[in-house]
Amino acid sequence: MRFDVCTLFPEMFESYLGQSILKRAIDRELVSVHRWDFRDYTDDKHNKVDDRPFGGGPGMLIRCQPVFDCVEAVRQVDDENDEPDELISLTPQGERLDQQLAAELATRKxxxxxxxxxxxxxxxxxxxxxxxxxxxxxxVLNGGEVAAMVVIDSVVRLLPGVLGDETSSKYDSFSESGLLEYPQYTRPREYRGMTVPEVLIGGNHEEVARWRAEQSLQRTKERRADLIQQQSQDDAG
Structure with a gap:
């Protein structure tokens, strides 16, 4: 899968792209992330990409020309893919990113x-x-760069081969069940008076699965009851 990030601050992605799961996915050529600077496409002799808004008001707006030219240049790059791209603008006025949208974007090339x-x-x-x-x-953020990283992160982990365990994303919050993830524990069994539930130690996989389903439902009721209401509406529809 290929991401093209159009930004005024491509250097912000330097550390992000060199860490953890994303870096391994890039090294294994499961995903590629390319950065494009709007300033490289401006026709302004002072290299400006912004200007004052018509009608007055605070701040500056990014002008049409460098953005149009940048996007058109990006689309001309031969990525050996005949499928149309998904062009996304990061804005607080847009549709909310959720697990369902991330899964949809993960099907794009x-x-x-x-x-x-x-x-x-x-x-x-x-x-x-x-x-x-x-x-x-x-x-509201200072810019769309952090939001772009969130989109990339949420999508990349759903791509085949990216996670070490292919079932990991299946049990994430908001995934197949639509509920929050159950609580999890690791060693030691006891820490500062807090102990691991016995059901997780007994070795009965059916009981563990039942406990996790119950905990997932209980946690969702306590923290995000709206998810259960939405699920009920979807089932009824």
Whole structure:
């Protein structure tokens, strides 16, 4: 799978791309992440990519020209893939990123991520390029770079061969069951008066599976009852 990240700060990804699961996936050529700098495509002699908003107001907006030219250049790169790309703009106004959306994106061969800055993009970028708008939550960041990393992270772990244990993502919160993940324990059995539940030590796999299902349901009821309500509505529909 290929990611193309269009940003004003490509250097922000340097450390991120060199760590842990993502680095191993890149080394094994299961995924590739390419960075593109909007400044490389501006026609402004001072290398500017932003300007003041018409009508007044605080801050600056990223201009159309460098974004359009950057995206068009990215799309011209031969990635040996005939399938259309998924162009995504990271914005708090977009649809909420969840496990279902991450799983959908994991089926794509190529995803292009647009990272905004300042007060955002000129509206004609949305109208002309028609990106899919995605939000990672109801809050505002300094830019779309961190949100892009969240999208990449949530998608990459769902790709075949990325995780050491292929069943790991199956039991994540919000995955197949739609519930929160059950609590887990490792050695030692006792720590500062807190002990591992006996059912996990007994070796009865059926009892362990039953306990985990019960704990998952209980934890979801306590922390995210909305997930159970949504699941009920989906089943009824």
């Amino acid at each position: 190529r995803v292009i991520l647009l990272c905004g800055r300042y007060e955002g993009f000129d509206e004609r970028i949305r109208l002309g390029l028609k990106p899919r708008e995605v939000s990672i939550g109801d809050f």
